[in-house]
Amino acid sequence: MARFFMAGTNLAGGTAIIRGRDAEHVKVLRLRPGEDVVISDAQGTDYKCRLVETRKDEAEFEIVEVVPCPAEPSVEVSVICGLPKGDKTEYIIQKCVEAGAHDISFFQANRCVARPDAPEKKLERWQRIAEEAAKQSGRGIIPQVGWLEDYAAVLDKAIKKDLAVLLYETGEREGLDTVLNSGGHDIKSAALITGPEGGFAEFEVKLARIAGLRICSMGERILRCETAPVVALTAVMYATGNLS
Amino acid sequence: MARFFMAGTNLAGGTAIIRGRDAEHVKVLRLRPGEDVVISDAQGTDYKCRLVETRKDEAEFEIVEVVPCPAEPSVEVSVICGLPKGDKTEYIIQKCVEAGAHDISFFQANRCVARPDAPEKKLERWQRIAEEAAKQSGRGIIPQVGWLEDYAAVLDKAIKKDLAVLLYETGEREGLDTVLNSGGHDIKSAALITGPEGGFAEFEVKLARIAGLRICSMGERILRCETAPVVALTAVMYATGNLS
Missing domain, CATH: 3.40.1280.10 (SPOUT methyltransferase, trefoil knot domain)
Incomplete structure (x- = not known):
């Protein structure tokens, strides 16, 4: 599953808006509405998100689940x-x-x-x-x-x-x-x-x-x-x- | 200490003769008589050797000590x-x-x-x-x-x-x-x-x-x-x- 760090991401309510370089990346990946990605807050928390739509310079996701990133070690x-x-x-x-x-x-x-x-x-x-x-x-x-x-x-x-x-x-x-x-x-x-x-x-x-x-x-x-x-x-x- | 594998090395009695590419390497290293190297038999045994002299295409060493190579793991x-x-x-x-x-x-x-x-x-x-x-x-x-x-x-x-x-x-x-x-x-x-x-x-x-x-x-x-x-x-x- 594609991962993004949330620089340039707006998290509000149940919605995540990706802008800038990462929004371009969403287009390059040819993600379609309904497909899932993970947006990391770069502080150990993962936001599992589902693509709602891509617009000119941004992509809108629905936040499905918020979990601690399982890859982070305890040390x-x-x-x-x-x-x-x-x-x-x-x-x-x-x-x-x-x-x-x-x-x-x-x-x-x-x-x-x-x-x-x-x-x-x-x-x-x-x-x-x-x-x-x-x-x-x-x-x-x-x-x-x-x-x-x-x-x-x-x-x-x-x-x-x-x-x-x-x-x-x-x-x-x-x-x-x-x-x-x-x-x-x-x-x-x-x-x-x-x-x-x-x-x-x-x-x-x-x-x-x-x-x-x-x-x-x-x-x-x-x-x-x-x-x-x-x-x-x-x-x-x-x-x-x-x-x- | 310089290490050699003994392809092209003749071990006999207390003497090791290095020939070929490794003999050239001895020259490149500018080793002098009295300096030590390790010659490995590539099967886990190290021969600690002291340079006696370098000749045209070979180098003669005195074997000082024979020990198991300490770097080899037990597994x-x-x-x-x-x-x-x-x-x-x-x-x-x-x-x-x-x-x-x-x-x-x-x-x-x-x-x-x-x-x-x-x-x-x-x-x-x-x-x-x-x-x-x-x-x-x-x-x-x-x-x-x-x-x-x-x-x-x-x-x-x-x-x-x-x-x-x-x-x-x-x-x-x-x-x-x-x-x-x-x-x-x-x-x-x-x-x-x-x-x-x-x-x-x-x-x-x-x-x-x-x-x-x-x-x-x-x-x-x-x-x-x-x-x-x-x-x-x-x-x-x-x-x-x-x-x-």
Whole structure:
């Protein structure tokens, strides 16, 4: 069933009016009166709607049912990644939205190869990728894509969560599974920090440890910087009962 | 530490001689006598070796230690995917090798959009991608990439495993986590079957059910055909204690 987020949608009484780009999309889909779509409020609620008619610049729907979006996980996971090179950023956004991330942020880690002048300028494009992936995968929110100014902001964001993990490929670490098994279904929010191509600098790991983050391993296989976030996120989804 | 698979390597006594493409690679890396590399026998055993000297077409190493490759998981997971379009095949191979797959196969599902004349001709290229990913992620084997002739071959391969799962996005299903939690650490082999862009045809699911496969869900988020194998594989790795 086609899904829309309700930017440009007017919900009043039992009626939803879609305008703008989404109204064009309704036409492209050649939906006929009587056919159903889902309009998400992007805050976890789905409005199941039936098309009444399409007009010049808008489409009118009857609201049939209002339900919590079944695709939203019970845990809010913030994925935080050292900015990778090239299109890996887009890949991380797309896959983490599909896999259930609540929000995704990037930051300039010490060993980042990518050193863009103004990464915040890319946010609009990144956000569009998140929106597309959210529609496609049936999410009830559009995960926010953000840029964190420095490593202090990364740690600050992470320590506010029930569980804050930095994934590290060497040295003294706990198994991610051990850490998740002990918290398990009770975790309501988590932050997962992964490094760029060159990995974390030692001082970044040390600071994270001092800040109280769990330094975790995902086994001895070296994951690429664009693979690690999806694998870690999937582990959290599994451990919190959101993969069933 | 640089890793090599031992095709073209001669192991005799305490000495390893690398020839061919890998010997060139030793030169490209500008390794010096005394530096260490790992030579894998591609069957789960790592030979830690120290460079003695490079000669015209070969490099001589002293074998320092022989150990089981720590990156190999305790479970052998066969990933079996309906052939997707374009470069998604390569993506699936790369990510599943990183995430610990034992082998990866593709087949022509009923709703495959991709209908290549001779997919078996692509096997050489696919296998190279698997080898590269295996080197990069520190695997102790080179996962085999295969082509299964028909759906009967898919089911036949799957039912030989301790756990055989078909991932399906609708209808009557069990949670993948429930199924894995009940088997857990005891699973030594598993098959994970995922569909192409268009999903499975109903008869494919029905046949799988009759053959005894578990029809499983991974939550209500719709995963792209190239995302589902990695997520399912990660869930198996988590459940079997291979993500720590």
